[in-house]
Amino acid sequence: PGDDSPHPKVARDKPDLCRMVTAPKTGKCYCRGRLLGKGGFARCYEMIDLSSNRVYAVKVIPHSRVSKPHQKDKIEKEIELHKSLSNKHIVKFYHNFEDDENIYIFLEHCSHKSLAHILKARRTLTEPEVRYYLRQIILGLKYLHVRDILHRDLKLGNFFVNDNMEVKVGDFGLATKLLPVDQRKRTICGTPNYLAPEVLNKQGHGPEADIWSLGCVMYTMLFGRPPFETSDLKDTYRCIRAVEYTMPSSFSVAAKDLVGSILKKNPESRPTLDEIMNHDFFTKGFIPDVLHPSSCLMVPELSSPT
Numbered sequence: 372p373g374d375d376s377p378h379p380k381v382a383r384d385k386p387d388l389c390r391m392v393t394a395p396k397t398g399k400c401y402c403r404g405r406l407l408g409k410g411g412f413a414r415c416y417e418m419i420d421l422s423s424n425r426v427y428a429v430k431v432i433p434h435s436r437v438s439k440p441h442q443k444d445k446i447e448k449e450i451e452l453h454k455s456l457s458n459k460h461i462v463k464f465y466h467n468f469e470d471d472e473n474i475y476i477f478l479e480h481c482s483h484k485s486l487a488h489i490l491k492a493r494r495t496l497t498e499p500e501v502r503y504y505l506r507q508i509i510l511g512l513k514y515l516h517v518r519d520i521l522h523r524d525l526k527l528g529n530f531f532v533n534d535n536m537e538v539k540v541g542d543f544g545l546a547t548k549l550l551p552v553d554q555r556k557r558t559i560c561g562t563p564n565y566l567a568p569e570v571l572n573k574q575g576h577g578p579e580a581d582i583w584s585l586g587c588v589m590y591t592m593l594f595g596r597p598p599f600e601t602s603d604l605k606d607t608y609r610c611i612r613a614v615e616y617t618m619p620s621s622f623s624v625a626a627k628d629l630v631g632s633i634l635k636k637n638p639e640s641r642p643t644l645d646e647i648m649n650h651d652f653f654t655k656g657f658i659p660d661v662l663h664p665s666s667c668l669m670v671p672e673l674s675s676p677t
């Protein structure tokens with residue numbers, strides 16, 4: 372509403388009020404903050420609970436974006452699955468609600484974004500850092516697998532890093548309950564990054580395919596690029612089926628051995644999560660207890676115990 376006071380106008384385009392959202396059931400008020408980015412059907416924002424000043428990372432999904440029943444089912448499945456999880460290494464699901472326009476999913480705010488952002492800034496990570504991050508990812512994945520849940524889209528962009536530099540596995544948009552081999556869906560849904568050979572050959576996605584993705588994640592953190600990346604997607608698929616990749620000479624003997632033991636064509640030949648954790652790469656290498664936020668931008672000077 373324009374006012375006619377002689378005072379200089381408040382910069383109307385930047386009103387100091389924020390976009391308000393009220394949860395119907397609780398009446399709690401949230402202030403919508405900066406746009407964090409897009410993810411699937413969602414525009415993601417920082418949102419602040421005005422009564423507690425807590426900040427959340429919130430997926431805001433317009434009803435119009437999930438108008439078709441199968442799209443709505445997908446969102447509801449993701450919410451039901453994520454809501455049921457509670458683990459130190461899994462992104463915390465706080466609550467969800469709808470208003471006239473949107474579905475809101477309130478998640479743990481991870482101020483250092485994801486390992487994809489950190490790797491982009493660093494190009495490669497040191498082996499102690501990879502041990503530090505991979506250990507937490509494996510603990511999160513173990514929590515899922517013992518509950519017969521497959522993530523099915525493990526990639527650096529889905530490993531979120533919070534203010535304390537702790538890693539949290541997130542984005543359960545492609546996650547599903549493990550089904551007996553004969554009942555598995557065989558079509559590849561979504562755009563998983565690190566597809567295992569058996570998934571490409573439409574044999575269905577088991578826990579071993581999540582382990583394959585971990586091998587690709589480990590390789591990518593150490594080398595700076597994925598093991599099977601070519602300019603042509605068909606060529607990438609051929610390399611995956613043939614398990615054709617180069618092992619960088621810069622990798623330590625233990626790193627080469629672990630990556631080599633995971634990237635196996637036959638799912639049964641791959642190590643279990645426990646076997647990975649007990650591999651020399653972890654047991655014979657220095658694992659920092661904490662990482663300083665500066666390692667998001669530069670090589671940390673890690674004082675390993677002499």
Ligand SMILES: CC[C@@H]1C(=O)N(C)c2cnc(-c3ccc[nH]3)nc2N1C1CCCC1
Binds near residue numbers: 479531
């Ligand atoms: C909310 C969706 C997704 C996510 O799942 N989490 C947990 C998350 C946490 N903090 C952040 C975050 C805090 C500060 C910057 N990003 N972002 C998260 N994202 C990003 C938002 C855009 C694409 C994926």
